[in-house]
Amino acid sequence: MREAIAGGWGTLAAMIRAHAFRDGLLMEGELLLGDAERLLEDEHVFVWIDVEQPDDEEIDALGSIFGLHPVTIEDAHHLHQRPKVELFEGYAFVVVHPLEMGSKEGDDGLIDQELHAFVSSGYLATLRYGPGPFSLDLVTRRWRAQPELLASEGGGFAVYVLIDEVVDGYLSIIEAFEDRADDLEDDVFSVGAAEDSGIALQERIFLLKREVVRLRRFAAPLRQALDLLQEEPKLAGSPLAPYYRDVTEHVIRVTELADNIRDLLTSLLEVRVSQVANRSNEIMKKLSAWAGIILVPTLIAGIYGMNFEGMPELRWALGYPAALGTMVLSGGVLYVMFKRRGWL
Template identity: 40%
Template sequence: MVRHEGKESFAVDNKAGKNGADSNRLHAPEARPGVIAAAVYQNGKRICDIPIGDAHHWRQKENTVIWIGLHEPDSVLLAEVQSEFDLHPLAIEDASHAHQRPKLEIYGDAMFVVARTAHMMDGEIIFGETHLFVGRGYMVSVRHGPSTSYNLVRQRCEASPAALAHGENYILYSILDFIVDNYMPVVEGIHEEVEELEERVLRDMLDKKDIERLYLLRRSLLRLRNAIVPLVDVCRRHEHLELPGMDATLHTLFRDVTDHVRRVQEDIDTLREVLAFTFEASLMIGQSEQTEITRKLASWAAILAVPTAIAGIYGMNFVDMPELHMRYGYFAVLATIFIVCGGLYRFFKKARWL
C-alpha cells in the first residue's frame, strides 16, 4: 500500500525523475513488444508514461505507484522487470510459464497472485491466465493467452483518483474484480444454452449432436469451476489476513469480490446439476420409448403367433384331420383365429401395451 504521510509536491518529483514528468508527457517511451502500458501515478493521478528501465527512479517516492501491464513477455523483458522491482526468482519462473494454478504467494513484502480468465468465443470458453506482482509502490500484471485487456480497468481507476490513491492493492482489487465480472457473461451464455437443452429434452428426444454438446458443456463448466474455486481462497486471504501493505479499508472491497466469486461458483454447480439431470432425463425418456416399442412389438408378436401356429398345424397336410372333412371347418378355424387374436388385442390394449 502506498503511504500518504509526508506528501511531496509534484515539482519535487519532477526534479527527481529521470526525464521529468513534463518531458515524459512530451516524449512518451517507444512502444515495446510485450509492454501494453507502463505509467506512474501520484496521489491517484497519472503523471507520466515511463520505460521499464526507469521504474527504479520512481519506486521510493511517497504516494507514488508504478503500474505496468505486460502481455506474453519474453525472458529478457521479465528479467528486466525482475531487476527493477527485485522480484523473487520463483515468481518470475512461474510468470514465464503459463498454466499455473490460481494462487497467492507471499515473498517478503511482495505478493504474487495467479488468476485464470475466461470469455466466450464461438460458443466455447476460452481460458487465459494473469500473473500479478504486487509490492510497495508497484503493480505488474502479466497476461498469457487470449484474455480481455486491462486497459478498461486502468481507465476506470484513472477516472477515480481518490480510490486509486489507495495504491497498488486497490489496483489489485480492480483487476480481480474485473476478472470475476468477466465470468458472469460466460456463465449466462451457458445458462441460456442449458435452458434450451432442458426444454428440448421435454419436447423431443435429444439426438447424438445434442448429447455431445451436453457433454462438452459439462466439461467446460468443470474447467471453469477449477479456475474459479482456488480464486475464492485468494480473495478470502485478502479479506481476512494482514497482507503486505494492505489497507484495512480495502477488506470490504475484497469481501465483495469473494461474494461474487462464490456466486459464480454456485451458478456453475447449479448448471452442472441441471446438465446432469438433463442427461439423465434424456436417458430415461429414451429407455421409456424403447420399452414402449418393445411392448408393442411383443404384443403384436403374441397376436400374430396365433394364426401362425394354427396355419402351421394345418400346413402339415395330414389326412387324419377331422376338420378337413367338415363342411364348415375352414370357416370355424378362421373364426377361432379372429376370436383369439381379438381377445389378445383387447387384453394388450387394456394393459396399455398397444
C-alpha cells in the same frame, strides 16, 4: 527479448507497455523499462507494466527489475496454473483466468486467458497468455476514475480492480448459464420431450454442465486467494477492506450459483435418461405386442404347413376358411387385449 538497448528495453512494442501514475494521476506517454526501474524508487509513483505473450527473457528481465524471488520467476514460466495468490517479501504473485463466452457450447464454449501478476505497493506487472479477449482498458479506466485510492493504496487497489473485473466476467457468464439451464429445464419437461428418444437434449445438458464445472474450477480458488491477499497489510489495508469483501462475496455468489446449476443439470440429466429409458420400454412393449399378435397366425400356418398325410383337417372342405378365421380372430382378440392395457 523483443527489443533491447543499453540501459534497458527500448521503445515498447505493441505487446509490451508500461505506464506510471504519480499521486494517482497518469503520467504522459509510455515508459522505457529503464525509466520504470528508476521510478520504482519514488514512493509517489505507481508503475504498471503489461506484457502479452511474454517470452523467457522478458520474464527474467521483469524478475531482475522488481527483485522477484526465483520461485516466482519459475512459476511465471509455467502455464496452466490454478488461480492463486502467493505472498513473498514485499510483493505477491497472483494467477487468475479471465473468461468469456464463446460462440458455441462445448470445448470452445468458454474462452480462457491465463494472467499472472506481480504486485507490490508501488508496482503491478501483468503477464497475459493466450488469445483471450480480456482487455485491461476497463481496469485502467477504473484506476484513473479513483486516483486518490490508487495514490494511497497503490498495488493493493490496482490488483483489486483487476480481480474484480475478472470476477464480474464470471458473474455475467454464470448468469447466462443459469438462463440456459432454465431453458433446458423447460425443454426436458415440455410436451413431447418424453416421446423424443434422441440424444441431442442429453448432449446439451452434458455440455453445459461441463462448462459450469470448468467455470467453478477457476472461480472457487479465488476465495482463498483473496483471503490470503488481505493478510498482507501493505497491499490490502483497511481502506480497501470493503472492496475486497465485495469481490469475495461475488466469488461466493459465482460458486454457489455454479453448484446450484450443476445440481439442477445433474437432476435434468437423470430425468432425461429416465425419459429415454421409458420411451425405449414403450417401444419394446409395442414390438412385443405385435410379435404376440403375429405369433398365433404364424403358429397355425406352421402346423398346417407340415403336410403330414394323417392330418384330418387337410381334407376338410372348410379347413382353409376355418384356419384363416382362427388367425384373424386370435389376432383381433390379442389386439383388443393389448390395446386395453396400453401396449398399443
